[in-house]
Amino acid sequence: EKIFAVIGLGNFGYQICETLAQQGGEVIAVDNRSEVVERIKNIVSQAILVDTTDPESISSLPLNDVDVAIIGIGENIEANILTTALLKQYNIPRIIARAVTPIHERVLRQIGAHEIINIEINEGKRIAQKLIAPEILDQVPLSESDSVAEVFVPDNFVDKDLKSLDLRNKMNINVIALKRKHRKVDEAGNPESSEELIFPAGDDVLQGDDILILVGRNKDITNFTRVKR
Amino acid sequence: EKIFAVIGLGNFGYQICETLAQQGGEVIAVDNRSEVVERIKNIVSQAILVDTTDPESISSLPLNDVDVAIIGIGENIEANILTTALLKQYNIPRIIARAVTPIHERVLRQIGAHEIINIEINEGKRIAQKLIAPEILDQVPLSESDSVAEVFVPDNFVDKDLKSLDLRNKMNINVIALKRKHRKVDEAGNPESSEELIFPAGDDVLQGDDILILVGRNKDITNFTRVKR
Ligand SMILES: Nc1ncnc2c1ncn2[C@@H]1O[C@H](COP(=O)(O)OP(=O)(O)OP(=O)(O)O)[C@@H](O)[C@H]1O
Ligand SMILES: Nc1ncnc2c1ncn2[C@@H]1O[C@H](COP(=O)(O)OP(=O)(O)OP(=O)(O)O)[C@@H](O)[C@H]1O
Incomplete structure (x- = not known):
């Protein structure tokens, strides 16, 4: 059974945690906002309050057995990039990072994210295909x-x-x-x-x-x- | 052939315009930021600079023959709701509005949007299903x-x-x-x-x-x- 770590519990990250947990997945949910960590803690295996742009704080996370890390931070591009870069040091086999612009995506690939997801582009294409x-x-x-x-x-x-x-x-x-x-x-x-x-x-x-x-x-x-x- | 109006050319709205136009659709693209209206004008049938929360400005738009209007404004919930409410006055047969929270969705349904899209929730579910x-x-x-x-x-x-x-x-x-x-x-x-x-x-x-x-x-x-x- 895979262990998933989701960093950034905005609407996107929160939904990933909910669906993964619903389907029986083991989820470690991470955010630096206490209200959202509180709200999610009964749904996931672990809910942790941490600033993931801080190397010391991130070292306190139980990352050794994580199979897939998903960085769901969106608007805060800097936090998204710093978090991804720090996670790369932990030999997590699969790192999936959200990107909001093409340059953002390029930087993420350069620092070694294995997969990139651009939510707005994916949904925009999907909705347009259905309309046409x-x-x-x-x-x-x-x-x-x-x-x-x-x-x-x-x-x-x-x-x-x-x-x-x-x-x-x-x-x-x-x-x-x-x-x-x-x-x-x-x-x-x-x-x-x-x-x-x-x-x-x-x-x-x-x-x-x-x-x-x-x-x-x-x-x-x-x-x-x-x-x- | 349907006529589409897309209001709000953030990453999501812009992608909808691109894909619709690519597939031969007729697109009227609307935003109040000039740089994005400039960037899109060679891709779409019409690119118009307008503040869609202003009843007078919106009345200047060519809405009579629009079959589908898509409100792609995301973060600015107030602008999204006001725009949707104003568009309802133009008898557009199908109004698709983006929502970012459950309350936002409820308000949009109450003011008569025909379909609601929550991008972060859709993609969150989809990504999680693929992971599990x-x-x-x-x-x-x-x-x-x-x-x-x-x-x-x-x-x-x-x-x-x-x-x-x-x-x-x-x-x-x-x-x-x-x-x-x-x-x-x-x-x-x-x-x-x-x-x-x-x-x-x-x-x-x-x-x-x-x-x-x-x-x-x-x-x-x-x-x-x-x-x-
Ligand atoms: N340094 C950080 N450490 C931990 N969590 C963070 C950090 N920076 C941002 N986050 C969290 O990431 C989540 C999403 O971030 P952000 O607001 O940047 O994206 P968003 O685009 O609004 O998200 P969504 O579209 O999914 O709602 C927030 O809950 C925020 O608290
Ligand atoms: N009153 C308005 N009239 C016209 N366009 C508007 C108005 N308010 C916002 N917009 C436009 O809507 C677009 C998207 O808005 P916003 O920044 O609120 O959403 P977003 O969540 O960042 O979008 P995305 O996630 O698709 O990038 C922007 O290009 C913005 O200029």
Whole structure:
């Protein structure tokens, strides 16, 4: 089981601690603000009040068995860089540092951070991709050119069976599964809805609200979303 | 084609503009800092210098045909809330506002923002999930209980064929594709590597560096990653 150290409990660092702890991870949380160290101490394995830009204070931390250190300090670039530099002296196998600018990132790489995360850039790209291709409910890259995507079934595919649509040959798209809602009424007469993941056969007929799970080249997936709806 | 308005060109807002424009979107970028309006004006359709907390200034913006407005102002919560409230008066069909705290989010919902994004929370969760389950290279939810996941092939599955592994019945996991590297040597004798996405048949034999693309219930995917390696 890995031991994680998170330095800087702003919104980002605090959330990392919460999710890691929730999933059973062992977390050492560090910050120089007492109110946030107090607030987090019942969630994590250890919550420590320390100024991580001070070599003496940082030497008091239980860093020997830490597998991954995450520096979540954001706005205070100087504190972020000094903390990263000091942590490098402790032979922690994996140091992940947050960067807020390209120069900040370059300095962090030079002082030896193993991975850099720029939160604003990551989320900015993600949000923009979703805005520009809203028919793609979700998309995860499988390789440089291929993805898995979730797409609403186009209107003109409804009531057709997969075999006759022949998407693999006509559009270079593989339908690997589909998500279908079931609306029923419970014993009290209340409407109930549940979602089912179906691995369709050729004679399965597509229904109006189906969500298709597709695999294919990115350009073929984009092409598919331009099918008349 | 949708028209996007992005107010607040900090790191997050600026990246949204860049990615939207890169993907062919029409972008109106707004900020009250001239240096960033100058820097972005060659990337976007319109770059406008305006204080969006001022009702008179905001009325000068070309908002009539805007389909989606994104408020990317972060630290300045007051400016973010005032801007969102003023934009609501322009009947923009979709207003996406950034929030930095839970109270901030509640206020934004009350004044009518259609969607709220908390960057630090989103990225914190995402990073933590990747740290806690590193065998899962990527995972996208297909429903509340199912996902598609990319996982390295376990050592003890190497040189076995899919039919005999019978993962669907033994582990409730569907291998829908696999990613395989091909290493060759080009005409000059230089090593070349390329990635291939394979839709395997039952008699296909798994190789050492294969990445499996799986579909299944989240708990079954997690279970799969605990297979001895
Ligand atoms: N020298 C230091 N030692 C320990 N903790 C520090 C130090 N400097 C800053 N921090 C802590 O790091 C946390 C985040 O720092 P900062 O405010 O610089 O980033 P932020 O960009 O506002 O964070 P977020 O965006 O995640 O909310 C704060 O809780 C702060 O107390
Ligand atoms: N009243 C306003 N009118 C127009 N733009 C504004 C106003 N107030 C702030 N902004 C702009 O919003 C942008 C981001 O704001 P802010 O600095 O509050 O957020 P941030 O959290 O630092 O952003 P990021 O994390 O994306 O870098 C800045 O470029 C700022 O000039």
